[in-house]
Amino acid sequence: MPERRYGVLTREEIKDEGLVQIKDEHDPTVAPTCYKSASYDLRVGLEYVSPRQGTPELRGLEFGQGLQIPPFGAVIVASREHVCIPDDVIGKFNLRVAYTLKGLIVQVGTQVEPGYHGPLFGLLQNTTDKLVEIPTKGPQSRLFTIEFHRLSQAAQVEKKSYEGLSDIYTTFSFEGTFNSITTNLKNNNDNLSDALRQIEKQRIGQANFWVSLLFSVILVLVISVLAPMLLNITFRWPLNDPTAKGIIDLVPRQLEAAKAQIDQLKAENERTKADLEDRLKRWEERGTEMQTRTARLEEQIAAVRARLERTREGAPR
Structure with a gap:
């Protein structure tokens, strides 16, 4: 055979x-x-x-x-x-x-x-x-x-x-193609951009808060200046005059209300600040994660390029 x-x-x-x-x-x-x-x-x-x-x-x-x-x-x-x-x-x-x-x-x-x-x-x-x-x-x-x-x-x-x-x-x-990897990166970038826009809105809101706080302080100062003048007026009026008594009672209430508003605004500011810090921390972590993913993608691309070089040396023409 x-x-x-x-x-x-x-x-x-x-x-x-x-x-x-x-x-x-x-x-x-x-x-x-x-x-x-x-x-x-x-x-x-x-x-x-x-x-x-x-x-x-x-x-x-x-x-x-x-x-x-x-x-x-x-x-x-x-x-x-x-x-x-x-x-x-x-x-x-x-x-x-x-x-x-x-x-x-x-x-x-x-x-x-x-x-x-x-x-x-x-x-x-x-x-x-x-x-x-x-x-x-x-x-x-x-x-x-x-x-x-x-x-x-x-x-x-x-x-x-x-x-x-x-x-x-x-x-x-x-699963795991270059197309899916780049789509993932694009989605992460879009999410990060949305988050940054939200943080920018929060910052604008915080700036408005400080304007409101400044207005409240000015209001308190005005009341503080007017109070002695009103009290001076009351000394010229009889103490049993209803108008004088009303002015005397009004000033402390106005001062208390202004103080309460300032305390409330301070509390809101602290909450806003804490929320912004928490958001920034989370997005810093996500940014670090994206950097890690990008580094892995770069390693994969480098491996592919190395494989291409080997293929070019040995592939059939």
Whole structure:
């Protein structure tokens, strides 16, 4: 019995074994160029899933319409081609270096298992602050590169088959993408801005309080000046005169009322001051938390950039 050959498959073996199937070919001139010496370039499909709260949203593209990934955005895409993996072959695919140089990174399964039939899926993330567009027509539509490896023997496989993203997109969850991180930071910044506006209103209210307090003090001073004059008038009037007695009784009551108002305003000022200090303390804590989150995001971006550099060095062209 001849010795079994295993390893990376060549262009001819990929073709002869029908490992790649092209459905609904719109671009026949590009298809032959997708075969490389020992790999195949997979083109981006016409369906993608964009992140949203709740159920992810499946969207479609017209042939020739570009797939646009917003700054720091993420999408799940499928390849236009289907792969048909027999029980003695596995596949490994990755993003072409042309797109890593544009700031894209991809998350894919570690390998395509024996027995799988269908398109290949990947989570693309835009790590830049600029929109990145992937054409669906022409040579630039080649997004991934896959290579096939023959195993030393056939594997016991469980057949798995998908027709497209519509079969599985409802199971996706966009947690921890750049899009969600930046959305979180934006929401925190909006909350902090609202809090600062509220504090500014409190400060305006405190300034109005001091105006009221100054008015009350002036009122007390006026009464203090007028009181001796009124008392002097009463000495000139008979003590049993009703008008004199009314003036004498009125002055202490006015003084007590003014004193009570001042005490009340002081108490309100203390409460307002305590409330402002408490608010400022809470928002200082939130500011510190935001700084920590920002630092973590910067660490994640640095890790992504490092990964991009490694990918640029080793990714297929």
